[in-house]
Amino acid sequence: MEGVFVARVADLIEGATTLPRRTQEQEAVKRLLEQLLPHGKLSHTAEGAPYIEGCSGTISISHSTDFVALFLSSTARHIGIDIESKYAKVLRVAPRFMNDKELKALSKLRTHCEQERFATIIWCAKEATFKYFRSAHPDFRAYYHTLFLDSIIPFHKEESKQTLQLHYSHPTTSSARLSITVEQKELYTLAYLSDTQASTAL
Secondary structure, three states, rough: OOOOEEEEEHHHOHHHHHHHHHHHHHHHHHHHHHHHHHOOOOEEEOOOOEEOEEEOOOEEEEEEEEEEEEEOOOOOOOOOEEEEEEEHHHHHHHHHHHHHHHHHHHOOOOOOOHHHHHHHHHHHHHHHHHHHOOOOEHHHHEEEEOOHHHHHHOOOOOEEEEEEEEEEEOOOEEEEEEEEEEEEEEEEEEEEEOOOEEEOOO
């Protein structure tokens, strides 16, 4: 079983809203993984990266309010995924993770809805990339640069799918240009990438 899988927390856990947030997330991941890999047991490395015991494949995990997302691959060595709900309110913290060029592109958008979607797309792409590298530097402003900003469609219709190009560069570790798939749904935005997608080490 491999691919990208998204589920509502409420569909996985009865009475989910009565549980603490962290418990909801952990239990939802466990339930979804049980559906996909009945014999798979989730563990984490000392650095916190998830893996499935006794499985040679890779896994990446994300959750946001009402949703949980898993990316499973039997062939890729590096994968990353991020999901953000429609109500994540990423825009208010945009200056913390967007560089000057990205903020300039953001300012050109006319409506608050477009700006919120644009900021969420950028955040998801960078967060998924951070998980992809696992040991990457977490400074999204300094080392993660979204390319071809004018080609990003923040709000064309309720559901859309596009490929973003992102350049990750750190002076003491690595540099790479990556392709990231971004899906915009009515209630969430999803970004994911793997080393089986087009990417170039620089």
